[in-house]
Amino acid sequence: MRRELAVIAVGLALPLGGCTQPANETEGNTAAEAAAPAPAAPAPGTPEWKIASAESAAPAVIAGAATIMDWPADSAGQPTQLRAGTNGWTCFPTTPAATGASGDDPMCLDATAMTWAKAWMARTPPKLDKPGFAYMLMGDKGGSNTDPFATGPTADNQWVQTGPHVMVMPVNPKELDNLSTDPANGGPFVMWKGTPWAHVMFPVTPAK
Helix, strand or coil, X not given: CHHHHHXXXXXXXXXXXXXXXXXXHHHHHHHHHHHCCCXXXXXXXXXXXXXXXXXCCCCHHHHCCCEEEECCCCCCCCCEEEEXXXXXXXXXXXXXXXXXXXXXXXXXXXXXXXXXXXXXXXXXXXXXXXXXXEEECCCCCCEECCCCCCCXXXXXXXXXXXXXXXXXXXXXXXXXCCCCCCCCCCCCXXXXXXXXXXXXXXXXXXXX
């Protein structure tokens, strides 16, 4: 609003003659703008594409100031930073197919959720002093609702595809024991119940 008022004030301060633009010049500018090509989308796999993918996981107010990390090239590697952030959140682009994940699943995590994720990747119980929060507003293409380390569907691991959602990681996973684990219940559900990595999934649109 302050910027808009400043623009109005400058316009009022201009001599009247300076506010009038010949019609043909205005039309020429409009035609030139219409003819200007739209910026090209980043090529898949480039750092710019990965940053855009990572930012799609969360609201712009969070993702725009988050640290952007890229997945390691292999299981023995470490994530690499694509952009430094300022708000304590970390976003990742969609996971590469080489990891065995389904892809199309960028995510943004706060600092506590990052602690939780590192514990999950190390297969150690997370030690949290407050709940963690994570966004996956692009959803995912599938994961087991019962096995934290499943890489594909089986007859009994309740493979489920979830649309856009928010995740909450509790300090004490046992507090979730009485909550629903049914992804089709129309609301929040617990994933990986009975494990140290149990967390709540909050769909924000109907599941895919």
